[in-house]
Amino acid sequence: MSGGHVVRLRVNGVDHEAEVEPRLLLVDFLRVQLGLTGTHVGCEHGVCGACTVILNGDSVRSCLCLAVEADGGAVETVEGLGRVDDLDPLQEAFREHHALQCGFCTPGMLMTGIDLLRKQPLASDGEIRAGLSGNLCRCTGYQHIVRAIRASVEARDGD
Amino acid sequence: MEIEVRPGLIGARVQRLEDPRLLTGHGTYVDDLQLPGTLHLAFRRSDHGHARIIAIDTEEAAAMPGVAAVVTAADIADGVKPYRATSRMPDYHPTTLPVLAADKVRYVGEPVVAVLAENRYLAEDAAEQVAIDYDPLPTVIDPEAAAQPGAPVLHEEIGSNVILSRSFSRGDVEAALAGAPVRVAGRFRMHRKTPAAMENRAYLADYDQGRRALTLYSSTQVPGIVRDSLAEILDIPGNRLRVIAPDVGGGFGGKTPLYGEEVLVCHLARKLGRPVKWCADRLEDLTTTSQAFDEIVEAELACDGDGTILGLRAEVIGDIGAYSIYPYTAALEPVQVISFLPGPYRVPSYHGAVKGVATSKALTGAYRGVGRPISTFAMERLVDMAARELSLDPLEMRRRNMVRAEEFPYKTPVGLVWDRAGFMECLDGAAAAADYDGLRAEQARARADGRWFGIGLASYAELTGLGSRISAAPGMPVNTGTETASIRIDATGAVTAAFGIASHGQGLETTLAQVVAEELGVRVEDVEVVHGDSDAVAHSTGTYASRSTILAGGAATLSARALRQQVVEAAAHLLEAAQADIEVADGAIRVAGTDRAMSFPELAKAVFVEMGRLPRELREQVDLQVTKTYDPYFGTTAPATHLAVVEIDPETYRVAIRRYVVAEDCGRIINPMIADGQVHGGVAQGIGAALYEEVVYDDEGQILTASLVDYLVPTAAEIPEMEVLHLEIETEANIGGFRGLGEGGTIGAPAALANAVTDALAPLGIDIDELPVTPDRLFRLIREANKDEN
Numbered sequence: 049m050s051g052g053h054v055v056r057l058r059v060n061g062v063d064h065e066a067e068v069e070p071r072l073l074l075v076d077f078l079r080v081q082l083g084l085t086g087t088h089v090g091c092e093h094g095v096c097g098a099c100t101v102i103l104n105g106d107s108v109r110s111c112l113c114l115a116v117e118a119d120g121g122a123v124e125t126v127e128g129l130g131r132v133d134d135l136d137p138l139q140e141a142f143r144e145h146h147a148l149q150c151g152f153c154t155p156g157m158l159m160t161g162i163d164l165l166r167k168q169p170l171a172s173d174g175e176i177r178a179g180l181s182g183n184l185c186r187c188t189g190y191q192h193i194v195r196a197i198r199a200s201v202e203a204r205d206g207d
Numbered sequence: 208m209e210i211e212v213r214p215g216l217i218g219a220r221v222q223r224l225e226d227p228r229l230l231t232g233h234g235t236y237v238d239d240l241q242l243p244g245t246l247h248l249a250f251r252r253s254d255h256g257h258a259r260i261i262a263i264d265t266e267e268a269a270a271m272p273g274v275a276a277v278v279t280a281a282d283i284a285d286g287v288k289p290y291r292a293t294s295r296m297p298d299y300h301p302t303t304l305p306v307l308a309a310d311k312v313r314y315v316g317e318p319v320v321a322v323l324a325e326n327r328y329l330a331e332d333a334a335e336q337v338a339i340d341y342d343p344l345p346t347v348i349d350p351e352a353a354a355q356p357g358a359p360v361l362h363e364e365i366g367s368n369v370i371l372s373r374s375f376s377r378g379d380v381e382a383a384l385a386g387a388p389v390r391v392a393g394r395f396r397m398h399r400k401t402p403a404a405m406e407n408r409a410y411l412a413d414y415d416q417g418r419r420a421l422t423l424y425s426s427t428q429v430p431g432i433v434r435d436s437l438a439e440i441l442d443i444p445g446n447r448l449r450v451i452a453p454d455v456g457g458g459f460g461g462k463t464p465l466y467g468e469e470v471l472v473c474h475l476a477r478k479l480g481r482p483v484k485w486c487a488d489r490l491e492d493l494t495t496t497s498q499a500f501d502e503i504v505e506a507e508l509a510c511d512g513d514g515t516i517l518g519l520r521a522e523v524i525g526d527i528g529a530y531s532i533y534p535y536t537a538a539l540e541p542v543q544v545i546s547f548l549p550g551p552y553r554v555p556s557y558h559g560a561v562k563g564v565a566t567s568k569a570l571t572g573a574y575r576g577v578g579r580p581i582s583t584f585a586m587e588r589l590v591d592m593a594a595r596e597l598s599l600d601p602l603e604m605r606r607r608n609m610v611r612a613e614e615f616p617y618k619t620p621v622g623l624v625w626d627r628a629g630f631m632e633c634l635d636g637a638a639a640a641a642d643y644d645g646l647r648a649e650q651a652r653a654r655a656d657g658r659w660f661g662i663g664l665a666s667y668a669e670l671t672g673l674g675s676r677i678s679a680a681p682g683m684p685v686n687t688g689t690e691t692a693s694i695r696i697d698a699t700g701a702v703t704a705a706f707g708i709a710s711h712g713q714g715l716e717t718t719l720a721q722v723v724a725e726e727l728g729v730r731v732e733d734v735e736v737v738h739g740d741s742d743a744v745a746h747s748t749g750t751y752a753s754r755s756t757i758l759a760g761g762a763a764t765l766s767a768r769a770l771r772q773q774v775v776e777a778a779a780h781l782l783e784a785a786q787a788d789i790e791v792a793d794g795a796i797r798v799a800g801t802d803r804a805m806s807f808p809e810l811a812k813a814v815f816v817e818m819g820r821l822p823r824e825l826r827e828q829v830d831l832q833v834t835k836t837y838d839p840y841f842g843t844t845a846p847a848t849h850l851a852v853v854e855i856d857p858e859t860y861r862v863a864i865r866r867y868v869v870a871e872d873c874g875r876i877i878n879p880m881i882a883d884g885q886v887h888g889g890v891a892q893g894i895g896a897a898l899y900e901e902v903v904y905d906d907e908g909q910i911l912t913a914s915l916v917d918y919l920v921p922t923a924a925e926i927p928e929m930e931v932l933h934l935e936i937e938t939e940a941n942i943g944g945f946r947g948l949g950e951g952g953t954i955g956a957p958a959a960l961a962n963a964v965t966d967a968l969a970p971l972g973i974d975i976d977e978l979p980v981t982p983d984r985l986f987r988l989i990r991e992a993n994k995d996e997n
């Protein structure tokens with residue numbers, strides 16, 4: 049797909065430049081154009097949160113954002129966290145607490161979790177649950193996800 | 208990575224082997240596969256609930272940029288054989304399933320025209336330009352009206368919308384009811400749900416012209432069933448047809464049928480010689496993935512003066528949607544409702560009858576719990592109603608009627624057999640864990656303050672891990688009772704265990720590796736589990752019906768034991784010791800009490816490469832690969848009791864869940880962390896079914912819940928912390944001593960919550976007989992009750 053609009057994006061620290069149609073969604077740009085298929089599409093209407101990435105420091109739904117809107121920005125996706133043999137602490141906590149089953153919601157949960165951990169006190173489980181309430185998971189019943197984030201809050205706050 | 212060492216790999220909290228790839232974005236779901244030259248499929252689907260197709264004009268669409276083909280039913284007739292779900296069940300009428308609708312459409316969302324283009328954006332643009340001329344026909348929406356003579360008929364060749372009828376009887380229920388001192392009756396309505404896996408259905412077919420071989424990558428739970436079905440429908444032998452389910456983003460039953468889109472991508476890839484991909488969007492998922500839990504149960508329960516159940520009678524109507532689903536048939540869920548209605552109780556007389564009725568809606572099929580969420584909801588409400596009549600506590604009422612330890616094996620009124628399982632242990636376990644008496648005291652205080660505070664119990668038993676004697680769906684011509692494991696040690700000494708099952712969140716890569724490691728004597732991380740591939744073993748079905756741990760685990764046990772015996776035989780020769788002295792553990796082979804030892808790679812080399820180290824007869828006997836099939840023959844009983852504590856906000860009518868306790872007997876646990884996760888996820892879906900989720904069709908057959916804004920999947924803010932008690936009661940029903948646990952959470956939760964909400968509203972005399980009990984329904988019930996009061 050081409051169409052004359054040049055988009056420049058820094059994704060996980062790497063600069064990309066591509067010509068795209070104005071209607072191309074950011075999530076399709078990441079998945080199809082860049083091959084970063086870790087970011088998933090669960091609804092394409094902004095409800096499930098599977099497509100969550102961090103754009104210029106804030107979590108966004110990449111299914112509700114056009115690639116051209118993100119032009120000049122910096123995107124963080126799940127591929128920018130840890131590696132298979134060297135997980136990032138939140139990924140490690142998800143594994144330790146069995147916070148994923150099918151794994152489809154997981155990249156979105158992780159990126160939302162990263163954003164929450166950077167910005168929110170998350171003093172109670174209620175706050176964690178409220179923070180996650182824009183991300184659907186059909187497998188886990190959320191309990192282990194809450195536990196993984198609780199453990200990460202404790203590690204962050206040093207208690 | 209923390210892996211606990213022997214003894215006891217089975218039962219250890221082993222971290223999942225699948226996690227690292229899924230956590231880093233390196234999982235591979237179907238939509239992640241990008242093959243060069245792929246054509247993308249989009250559909251023009253019916254926007255009518257019931258209509259005759261007069262004409263289809265594809266000319267404009269075919270001329271759109273990037274379009275490779277526009278396809279209607281007429282275009283595929285040559286390469287796709289018609290198919291339908293047959294059954295040996297009497298009083299059942301199969302319906303032919305069109306891949307693309309030919310002369311009629313029967314529900315909104317039914318595929319009519321397929322457009323293939325260079326990408327999905329262009330395919331959708333062109334699909335919009337297809338013009339279809341319809342002659343609308345009257346829709347059938349209300350299943351009770353649809354069952355009446357004279358109702359508009361969806362399938363003319365059947366002549367009625369009632370496409371199946373079945374009943375079970377034991378004893379003289381009429382006499383039992385007539386003479387009973389206590390009779391309670393209700394009409395229980397569960398509204399339709401959709402599985403709503405987070406990954407929408409997705410298919411990619413790749414045709415190798417040189418080999419004339421087709422590979423389908425499918426987000427299916429049942430690659431074996433899909434392979435076997437496609438082989439017939441497309442007339443391709445199994446050795447040139449491979450179905451691979453790579454990482455799959457949840458299924459919950461919605462990915463167990465064969466879908467027309469799967470057939471179509473294969474047919475078109477073969478015809479056009481290019482890969483063809485279709486990924487549902489959420490609209491397509493909510494309108495076309497199989498739905499479930501749509502029954503009306505009219506039932507009456509009779510007891511004597513001390514609460515002993517005397518008889519149960521029920522008439523059930525199942526709204527099955529537009530067609531009978533392939534291959535399970537539309538009987539799957541409705542028949543399950545009357546099969547399991549008597550619950551875990553002694554019910555001396557029973558009559559249950561069910562009708563499955565076709566309506567202008569999406570097809571119904573398997574969804575977590577299949578039928579039992581509805582049967583448990585109806586029966587557990589009746590048990591509570593009877594307890595109330597008798598002024599008995601609901602806990603005591605259950606204790607008096609539940610099948611007791613000394614009564615196993617117990618034959619239920621429909622002829623199913625409960626083997627020894629912890630029925631009463633679960634009931635008492637849940638009550639103790641929740642401090643039942645303390646909760647009742649707390650409730651008394653809350654009521655004194657005018658608060659709506661309720662406690663609800665639900666007990667049930669299910670049959671899991673069905674063997675060849677009992678089909679997963681009545682009369683279906685598919686064997687769901689066996690599984691095969693093929694385990695080998697290759698020339699490098701590495702262990703690969705191949706299965707036909709297909710893990711899609713259950714963690715089977717880990718639990719099956721635990722079983723193989725334990726039985727073979729290697730470390731968990733040494734075992735590579737292959738699954739989700741029709742080429743892995745000669746026959747398999749897949750993962751559904753809480754069967755994979757039991758069946759694949761059983762096959763793994765048999766194969767690994769036989770393979771270990773080969774290892775012992777070869778090692779005894781190589782290490783010059785008696786077989787009895789050979790120990791295999793943690794991937795090392797030793798002669799007991801000596802320092803003589805060898806590794807698996809050394810053994811493999813001696814067997815496969817260094818000819819002469821083993822005598823010829825032994826070499827022919829020891830090939831380090833074993834394939835075994837396991838058939839548990841019958842099934843295993845898995846009971847549980849759920850206890851919910853709720854409080855209803857008097858202003859918003861929001862039902863807040865204060866406590867949620869599950870006591871369940873899942874037999875021997877392979878991995879407690881994974882077992883907890885299965886229960887949590889099941890309960891969360893049961894909570895959705897009880898309080899939030901409802902597929903709504905209007906009178907015209909338009910679906911009003913076609914987005915996740917309208918179909919409410921619960922979030923972390925609605926699902927409470929759950930307390931789970933696993934009771935590992937021994938069972939000899941299968942080799943591993945396992946009981947399945949994939950579905951139970953969803954079976955118990957709707958009933959427990961219906962009872963808890965009823966209990967909370969007892970001061971107003973409100974009975975919850977319709978689920979989901981949304982704030983809107985509660986508002987209306989409470990307003991009615993207050994009106995009656997005044």
Ligand code: FES
Nearest residue numbers: 090091092097111
């Ligand atoms: S795919 Fe973006 S929110 Fe669901």
Ligand code: FES
Nearest residue numbers: 149153185186187
């Ligand atoms: S792990 Fe499957 S949707 Fe969350």
